[in-house]
Amino acid sequence: MPAKVHPGTRAYGGRWYHRCGMTRSLHPRTQVRLLLAASLALVTLAACKPGGEGTGRGTAGGGSVAAGQLAASVAVTEPVVGGGVVTVTVREGDAPVRGASVEVQGDMTHAGMVPVIAAAAEVEPGVYRAGPFGFSMAGDWIVTAEVETPDGRETTAEAFVTVAR
Numbered sequence: 001m002p003a004k005v006h007p008g009t010r011a012y013g014g015r016w017y018h019r020c021g022m023t024r025s026l027h028p029r030t031q032v033r034l035l036l037a038a039s040l041a042l043v044t045l046a047a048c049k050p051g052g053e054g055t056g057r058g059t060a061g062g063g064s065v066a067a068g069q070l071a072a073s074v075a076v077t078e079p080v081v082g083g084g085v086v087t088v089t090v091r092e093g094d095a096p097v098r099g100a101s102v103e104v105q106g107d108m109t110h111a112g113m114v115p116v117i118a119a120a121a122e123v124e125p126g127v128y129r130a131g132p133f134g135f136s137m138a139g140d141w142i143v144t145a146e147v148e149t150p151d152g153r154e155t156t157a158e159a160f161v162t163v164a165r
């Protein structure tokens with residue numbers, strides 16, 4: 001591991017190394033990617049409640065949602081291997097956005113994993129759901145939703161989630 005990391009990052013890194021059983025040192029480029037992922041996860045965690053259990057805020061517009069602005073958020077419930085329900089809420093101001101195309105991608109916070117990708121179907125106006133999502137491994141994931149509205153506008157949102165066995 002790189003010598004200069006934020007104390008929180010180091011502790012975090014140790015956790016996923018333990019979980020995923022990766023003991024060999026990594027290619028420097030991979031280390032950079034891991035650090036980026038860790039930073040992203042920490043930022044996301046900081047934005048969530050302690051524990052960060054499966055909720056996240058949309059990142060579109062730098063986090064501030066002005067009236068009438070397109071925004072999405074992601075929540076993950078029942079985060080277990082083989083399962084997980086990903087719910088994406090898309091709004092424009094206070095109004096739900098219907099008929100959007102919503103794709104959800106899950107990436108683990110370490111390298112070498114194939115992403116899990118699913119389409120989310122609209123289950124009520126402005127609310128889109130994919131489940132069982134099919135998390136392929138226990139550990140720490142970043143779930144990203146890519147949203148395209150019927151008139152072609154795009155936004156994204158993401159959530160950090162720890163998946164149990």
Ligand SMILES: [Cu+2]
Pocket residue numbers: 020108110113137139
């Ligand atoms: Cu993994």
